[in-house]
Structure formats: structure tokens, C-alpha cells
Amino acid sequence: MKPRYVPALSFxxxxxxxxxxxxxxxxxxxxxxxxQTRMDLIRAFNAELVYLRSPFPMGKTGLTLKDGQLSPSGxxxxxxxxxxxxxxxPGDQARISQILIKNDRIHFEINGGPVKKQKWYQHIQFGxxxxxxxxxPSDANANPRGSYxxxxxxxxxxxxxxQQLKDLLRPVFDFxxxxxxxxxxxxxxxxxxxxxxxxxxxxGMNREMVMAAKGxxxxxxxxxxxxTEYEEWIYGEPPHDVDFVRLxxxxxxxxxxMKVNGEKVVHxxxxxxxxxxxxxxxxxxxxxxxxxAPSLRRPGEEADxxxxxxxxxxxxxxxxxxxxxxxxxxxxx
Numbered sequence: 001m002k003p004r005y006v007p008a009l010s011f012x013x014x015x016x017x018x019x020x021x022x023x024x025x026x027x028x029x030x031x032x033x034x035x036q037t038r039m040d041l042i043r044a045f046n047a048e049l050v051y052l053r054s055p056f057p058m059g060k061t062g063l064t065l066k067d068g069q070l071s072p073s074g075x076x077x078x079x080x081x082x083x084x085x086x087x088x089x090p091g092d093q094a095r096i097s098q099i100l101i102k103n104d105r106i107h108f109e110i111n112g113g114p115v116k117k118q119k120w121y122q123h124i125q126f127g128x129x130x131x132x133x134x135x136x137p138s139d140a141n142a143n144p145r146g147s148y149x150x151x152x153x154x155x156x157x158x159x160x161x162x163q164q165l166k167d168l169l170r171p172v173f174d175f176x177x178x179x180x181x182x183x184x185x186x187x188x189x190x191x192x193x194x195x196x197x198x199x200x201x202x203x204g205m206n207r208e209m210v211m212a213a214k215g216x217x218x219x220x221x222x223x224x225x226x227x228t229e230y231e232e233w234i235y236g237e238p239p240h241d242v243d244f245v246r247l248x249x250x251x252x253x254x255x256x257x258m259k260v261n262g263e264k265v266v267h268x269x270x271x272x273x274x275x276x277x278x279x280x281x282x283x284x285x286x287x288x289x290x291x292x293a294p295s296l297r298r299p300g301e302e303a304d305x306x307x308x309x310x311x312x313x314x315x316x317x318x319x320x321x322x323x324x325x326x327x328x329x330x331x332x333x
Contacts, residue, residue: 042099045096045162046098048095049093051091053186054172055086058086063148066152068168070172087114087146088145096108096109101157103157108148111146114146114147195213196212199213201213201214217233220233243257244256244257254268
């Protein structure tokens with residue numbers, strides 16, 4: 001007959017193993033960040049100059065970095081950049097102006113942060129019957145380009161050394177770049193990065209990429225192809241190779257190269273795809289150009305009312321005169 005105490009012993013053994021495993025997991029968890037480490041990290045990273053690997057939008061909403069994933073990102077980040085403008089772009093140099101360690105995150109502000117701060121003496125006011133006047137008035141134009149990123153952990157901020165913190169911040173900050181160009185190239189896909197290093201332009205690049213590859217254009221020409229306005233950037237002069245880079249908006253749509261031997265090479269098919277914000281279009285509704293939208297028109301040049309780029313839809317043509325008269329029709333009796 002099987003002894004009755006065997007199941008009890010088995011249960012006690014499993015329970016003890018579970019306790020041991022729980023103790024192992026508890027001891028393997030990293031400790032909380034000590035007060036001394038906090039002071040050392042703030043001292044080491046505060047006022048540090050870094051190159052940015054991600055765009056930062058303007059406004060009070062910054063970036064959040066958790067488990068190597070950045071948010072907002074992709075299309076959402078592009079929409080924020082288009083709506084509020086960039087506080088900083090990839091390859092820009094920024095200064096870490098403040099570090100706050102609290103609960104489950106480390107808060108890094110760059111270029112003064114998104115909210116303009118005042119010194120203690122700027123809060124002092126004096127006055128009399130004529131009103132109050134600040135001792136040191138604040139500059140309304142100060143700190144126009146600040147932002148922040150929150151490095152978020154699971155539950156609490158663990159013990160970290162400076163190199164571990166740099167590795168965690170790698171998606172947003174580059175501490176090792178030797179120049180802004182190196183930092184910017186490191187953010188691009190391999191195909192675009194190789195083209196820029198070889199001073200080549202690809203259809204689908206934006207203006208910033210073209211200037212990184214070829215420099216600022218010595219000559220620009222603004223033209224119109226039908227209803228489409230474009231800008232031609234011209235690099236080189238005969239008897240050397242001449243490149244004509246055509247941009248519509250911020251995108252390269254055509255590349256034409258005239259070789260020394262008279263050969264003409266044209267690239268019109270898109271070679272790279274960049275993330276662009278999409279705008280939903282209502283079916284059957286005309287797309288109206290915003291009144292403050294950028295334009296390639298020269299200063300003082302009037303908008304063409306017959307063009308959609310002029311800010312409104314073309315006016316409908318009047319019906320033909322059935323009598324074939326040139327003047328206005330006589331009013332009916």
C-alpha cells in the first residue's frame with residue numbers, strides 16, 4: 001500500500017522550490033538607484049552637449065523612451081512636427097539643461113526645456129501708484145527651442161552607471177559623434193547614407209539630404225510645369241558634369257545629369273521612400289489651400305486665380321451665348 005505521507009512530502013518539496021525560485025528572482029532584480037548615483041549622474045550629464053538622433057517637436061509634449069521604443073514616432077511624430085514645428089532635428093547639437101530623477105523615469109530637458117523658466121530675482125516686483133514693475137523683466141524671446149525626453153523604466157529607476165545610461169539614450173542622443181554630419185548620417189537608412197557619402201542624389205530625398213550630399217546649390221531656378229510649381233537646383237558648370245535636381249515642395253521628383261560627353265541621364269522614378277504625414281481627403285470635396293501655406297512665388301507676385309495653388313478652385317466658365325453675340329445678352333421682356 002502507498003504511504004499517505006508521500007503526497008504531503010511532494011507538496012512541501014514543490015512549495016519549497018517555489019519559495020527558492022521567488023527568492024532567486026528577488027535577488028536577481030537590480031537595486032534601486034542610490035542617492036550617490038543620482039548625484040553622480042546629474043553632475044556628469046548636466047550641461048552636456050549631445051547630437052540628436054531623433055526630431056523633437058515644439059510645444060509642451062516631448063518624447064518618451066521605454067524599452068528602446070520611442071513615442072510618439074512615425075506618422076504621429078511627423079504630424080506634430082508639421083503642426084507645431086521642430087524644436088530640433090536629427091544631427092542638431094543640443095545641450096542637456098536639466099535632469100530630474102523621479103519614480104519610474106529620468107527626465108532630460110534640452111535647450112532649456114519646453115517651458116520658459118524664470119530666475120528667482122525675476123519674480124521680485126516693486127511699484128507704487130503707477131503699477132508694479134519687475135526688477136529684471138524676462139525676455140519674451142528666450143528659450144524658443146526647448147524640449148524634453150523621458151526615459152521610463154518598469155516600476156522604478158534602477159542602479160546605472162554612465163555608460164549604461166548612454167546606451168539606453170542611444171535612440172535620441174549621440175554622445176560619441178564627432179560632428180553634426182556624422183550624427184545626422186547615423187539616423188538615415190543605409191541606402192540614403194551611402195548615397196550621401198558618395199555625393200549622389202536619389203529621387204525621393206528631401207532638401208536636407210540633397211544639401212548633405214551636394215552642398216548648397218550654386219544656382220536655383222523656379223519654374224512651373226502646367227499647374228505644378230517646382231524648384232530646380234543646378235550643380236556644376238560646363239565643361240564639367242551638370243546636375244539638375246528638381247524639387248516639388250520638399251521632395252526630389254527628378255534628377256537630370258548632363259555629362260561632359262553630351263550624354264543625358266534622367267532619373268524620374270522614386271528610388272527612396274520617406275515617412276510623410278498623410279492627410280485624409282473628403283470624397284467629392286475640393287481641396288482648399290490654407291491661406292498661410294508656403295509658396296514658391298516671388299515677392300510681390302500675384303497668385304493665379306485660375307490655379308488651385310492660388311488658394312481657391314478655378315471659377316466655372318460662363319455658359320456660351322446662344323445668339324453668338326459678344327456683348328451681354330438683352331434682358332428678357
